[in-house]
Amino acid sequence: MKDKTVSSRVLDVFNYVLLTVIALLMLFPFVYVIAVSFSSYTDYMQSDFMLIPKTWVLDAYEFIFASDSFLRSLWVTVLITVVGTLVNLAFTSSLAYVLSRPVFGRKSVSFLVLFTMMFNAGMIPSYLIVKETGLLDSVWALILPVAIAPFYLIVMRQFFQSIPSELYEAATIDGANDLQSFWRIILPLSKPSLAAFGLFYAVMHWNNYFTAILYMNDQRWWPIQVILRQIVIVNEAQNTLASGQILLENAPPAETIQMAAIIVATLPILIVYPFLQKHFAKGVMLGSVKG
16 A cells, blocks of 8 residues: 555655656747847847847837838737637537437437537638628628537537526516527526636637638738748748838837737737636537436
């Protein structure tokens, strides 16, 4: 018994050390990005690698926030994320509620709806649909085609089915219709699930860049991730963000601009995540097991 206890403690210590090392390795690139974004031109040119800048400066951040295109893309991303997440939650929860109700032919309808949603038509048909519906160069092109995620719909539908039927019966006796039952009973009980899936949807919209490249011909409606792609991958930091000759003349190194843009694009999600983390496990597990 004593040997098992000692071996168990040794295993725990080993797991803690291993996980700590892995966590530090995951954190290492992020620290490097922060250090480069706050470094001066001289420090950056003289150092092959740094984790702590010798001189902390805000040149790169002043440059990107002085750019009209960067601020506009940040506003577009916030707009798409907020409106898109609300649309996602409204469509997903309402359809999940409809598919969970005990009506005639529910299984057949649920199968047809879920089966067709699991498959994507492809890039070209999707583009033609967006074009023919007049959504090109509109934020709705980035929201409506992904209004419902099939997996989240299935999980939420299972949760709605696990709610005791007595709650629906009590609401019906009190004179509530389906819409009132959904709004006053189902949604308050689904707050953990809505919080978890809402963050998943928000991260999806915040990190979206591929469909924006396809559907947004007007650069004024480019989200932050498209601008970040131009800065980091295409390596057009000064040309993408410059709003005048003054910016071009006083521009910091392209590498520090890239790192500063990465930090600004990542920080909002890092700020929101801790506030909703407690809902993740409960929210995802609510509908994963049928009761």
